[in-house]
Amino acid sequence: MTMQEMAQGAAAAARPAGRPRSEKAEKAIVEATLDLIAEGMGLAELSIEAIASRAGVGKTTIYRRWSNKEDLVVDALATLKAPPPPVAGVSVRDDLVTLLSAMQDEKHQSRTRCIINIAMSDADRYPRLMERFVKIAIEPRRKAVRDAVQRGVDSGELRPDVDVDVALATLSGAMLWYTKWGNDDLTDDLPTRIVDQILSGLTTR
Amino acid sequence: MTMQEMAQGAAAAARPAGRPRSEKAEKAIVEATLDLIAEGMGLAELSIEAIASRAGVGKTTIYRRWSNKEDLVVDALATLKAPPPPVAGVSVRDDLVTLLSAMQDEKHQSRTRCIINIAMSDADRYPRLMERFVKIAIEPRRKAVRDAVQRGVDSGELRPDVDVDVALATLSGAMLWYTKWGNDDLTDDLPTRIVDQILSGLTTR
DNA sequence: GCGTTGCGAAACTTTGACGTATCGAAATTG
DNA sequence: CAATTTCGATACGTCAAAGTTTCGCAACGC
Numbered sequence: 090m091t092m093q094e095m096a097q098g099a100a101a102a103a104r105p106a107g108r109p110r111s112e113k114a115e116k117a118i119v120e121a122t123l124d125l126i127a128e129g130m131g132l133a134e135l136s137i138e139a140i141a142s143r144a145g146v147g148k149t150t151i152y153r154r155w156s157n158k159e160d161l162v163v164d165a166l167a168t169l170k171a172p173p174p175p176v177a178g179v180s181v182r183d184d185l186v187t188l189l190s191a192m193q194d195e196k197h198q199s200r201t202r203c204i205i206n207i208a209m210s211d212a213d214r215y216p217r218l219m220e221r222f223v224k225i226a227i228e229p230r231r232k233a234v235r236d237a238v239q240r241g242v243d244s245g246e247l248r249p250d251v252d253v254d255v256a257l258a259t260l261s262g263a264m265l266w267y268t269k270w271g272n273d274d275l276t277d278d279l280p281t282r283i284v285d286q287i288l289s290g291l292t293t294r
Numbered sequence: 295m296t297m298q299e300m301a302q303g304a305a306a307a308a309r310p311a312g313r314p315r316s317e318k319a320e321k322a323i324v325e326a327t328l329d330l331i332a333e334g335m336g337l338a339e340l341s342i343e344a345i346a347s348r349a350g351v352g353k354t355t356i357y358r359r360w361s362n363k364e365d366l367v368v369d370a371l372a373t374l375k376a377p378p379p380p381v382a383g384v385s386v387r388d389d390l391v392t393l394l395s396a397m398q399d400e401k402h403q404s405r406t407r408c409i410i411n412i413a414m415s416d417a418d419r420y421p422r423l424m425e426r427f428v429k430i431a432i433e434p435r436r437k438a439v440r441d442a443v444q445r446g447v448d449s450g451e452l453r454p455d456v457d458v459d460v461a462l463a464t465l466s467g468a469m470l471w472y473t474k475w476g477n478d479d480l481t482d483d484l485p486t487r488i489v490d491q492i493l494s495g496l497t498t499r
Numbered sequence: 500g501c502g503t504t505g506c507g508a509a510a511c512t513t514t515g516a517c518g519t520a521t522c523g524a525a526a527t528t529g
Numbered sequence: 530c531a532a533t534t535t536c537g538a539t540a541c542g543t544c545a546a547a548g549t550t551t552c553g554c555a556a557c558g559c
Contacts, residue, residue, distance in 0.1 A: 107504025108556040114506075129418055133338035136546060147507040152548070210415040212474065213334045227475065238496075247496045255468065255484075255491050258476075262467025263460065269417070270432065271463075279460075286460050290495020291443075291452045312534025313526040319536080341516055352537040357518070 110154075117144040118151055122165040127199040132162060132211040132218075163218050169203065171229040181241030182284055185260060188234055189280035192264045196275075205268065234260055247288075259287055315358075322349040323356055327370040332404040337367060337416040337423075368423055374408065376434040386446030387489055390465060393439055394485035397469045401480075410473065439465055452493075464492055 121144035125135055137158060141148045155161040174191045178184065195201040204226045212219055238256045241247035263283045267275060326349035330340055342363060346353045360366040379396045383389065400406040409431045417424055443461045446452035468488045472480060 105504075106502085106558055108506075110505065111556095131336070131338060131415070131419070133336055134419075137548085138546065141507090145507085147509090148548080149508090149550090150506065153505080158547095209474075210336075213411070213415075214336065214339075223475075231475075241496070245498065248498050251496050252487055252491055255487050256496060258468040258471040259464050259488065259492060262469070262471035263463040264467070266463040266467035266470060269414075282457055282460050283464065286457055287464060287492065288496045290497075291446070291456050291461060291493045292495075293450065293453050310534075311528050311532080313536070315535065316526095342518085343516065346537095350537085352539090353518080354520090354538090355536070358535080362518095 111150075114144070114146050114150050115154065118146055118154070118161070119165045119168055120144065121146075122161060123169070123200060123203050126162075126165075126203045126206060129206060132158070132207070132215060135162075137161075159215060159218055162215075163221055166203070166207070166218070166222055167225055169201070169226060171225055174230060174233045181237060181244075181246050182288060184237040184240070185234070185284045185288075186280050188230075188237060189260065189264050189283060190277075192230070192261070193268075193275060193280060196268050209269065231257065231261070256287070260284070263287070316355075319349070319351050319355050320359065323351055323359070323366070324370045324373055325349070326351075327366060328374070328405060328408055331367075331370075331408045331411060334411060337363070337412070337420060340367070342366075364420060364423055368426055371408070371412070371423075371427055372430060374406065374431060376430050379435060379438045386442060386449075386451050387493060389442040389445070390439070390489045390493075391485050393435075393442060394465065394469050394488060395482075397435070397466075398473075398480060398485055401473050414474070436462065436466070461492070465489070468492070 118140060121140050122135075125139060125143060126132075130139075135158065137148060137151055140146075140161070141151055151161065155164065174188055178187075196205065207218075207222065208227060212222075235253055235257050238247065238251065238253050238260075242249060242251050242253070260283065264280070267279060323345060326345045327340075330344060330348060331337075335344075340363065342353060342356055345366070346356055356366065360369065379393055401410065412427065413432060417427075440458055440462050443452065443456065443458050443465075447454060447456050447458070465488065469485070472484060
């Protein structure tokens with residue numbers, strides 16, 4: 090074995106000779122998949138042929154990489170690097186408003202709308218997909234809100250007996266509710282109204 | 295026309311002679327449809343043949359009554375008479391706990407699990423179905439919570455500046471969140487914890 | 500340049516559900 | 530009993546999508 094062969098084996102991990110797989114095609118396939126999901130297509134209706142057509146790619150090129158639809162979707166979703174929702178600053182109230190506003194904005198960005206659609210519609214079926222999906226998409230957002238609330242408890246800004254889990258469910262659930270069944274009147278001040286009302290409570294003081 | 299013919303015409307609305315349609319078969323079809331939906335089958339995967347098989351019925355018997363899948367599902371869902379969630383009593387807090395507890399219980403009853411599954415998964419596609427579905431399943435529950443909150447505002451138990459819509463989203467959304475992504479630790483006191491925390495707020499007093 | 504492998508396009512087979520038709524049996528009216 | 534209609538079962542043609550194969554061309558290593 091020559092030194093060149095050794096170096097090649099280590100670096101390229103045994104390039105098998107022949108035309109290398111197109112990185113561009115792979116990208117296009119993943120993009121097309123996410124686009125179709127973002128447009129509201131459920132996993133059941135999502136067809137390989139639609140993906141191939143949208144990506145301008147032959148079906149062969151897809152099947153050479155993924156053996157079935159679920160594998161492809163798993164990988165596609167994995168590329169949605171959970172952007173740690175915009176980090177926050179000083180007051181709990183402002184942090185929460187920032188996080189909820191980000192959630193609201195994401196409903197309009199087609200790329201992250203995937204997350205909502207999949208999570209709401211196809212979560213139960215496709216359990217294998219869900220495991221990974223929760224990890225990459227749901228958990229970071231959950232953690233961001235949870236951390237903000239916990240920070241408030243630690244700093245004394247919030248009551249020490251606050252149930253962080255319930256607070257998380259309340260805040261995120263409210264945005265979820267409006268996203269799904271709101272009357273399209275998702276005004277910009279909605280996150281503010283939600284946060285302020287949750288923080289101050291409903292009862293007369 | 296004899297009197298007998300008249301009476302018969304009025305009572306049976308012109309029975310056309312021949313074997314009458316089996317009420318039992320009709321029931322079995324609707325039941326099978328709801329069962330399959332409750333088991334997590336989406337409308338896309340739901341097949342007429344699966345319904346016929348489950349109901350122990352020929353496909354003919356289905357197609358004789360409904361011309362397509364959507365019509366059948368609409369009628370099936372319509373049989374889920376929205377049970378006006380258990381009426382409430384005196385304090386807003388108790389009323390809300392009652393309503394949220396009812397929501398929690400319904401997640402375990404397969405018959406009403408249909409509502410959640412359909413609402414979350416197939417709401418966007420099938421708009422014609424949604425119109426009727428919202429009316430019979432979503433709206434009554436929404437109204438019950440909203441009324442309870444409004445009652446509290448009117449009685450002075452809640453602050454007069456409470457945003458009823460936001461309160462509704464907060465309460466219902468929290469339960470929705472737990473139902474969908476909760477850690478299975480849906481303890482019986484969850485509704486109590488949610489209501490109490492929303493009522494009292496998070497900030498130190 | 501030559502062998503190898505990937506490419507997109509298209510043809511192909513298979514699968515599963517749709518919706519219709521047909522069958523003998525059963526239920527009902529007259 | 531005769532006519533009519535529904536019953537469950539099954540077979541049928543259609544269609545959409547899955548998944549496989551083939552083809553001519555392109556890209557890479559040697």
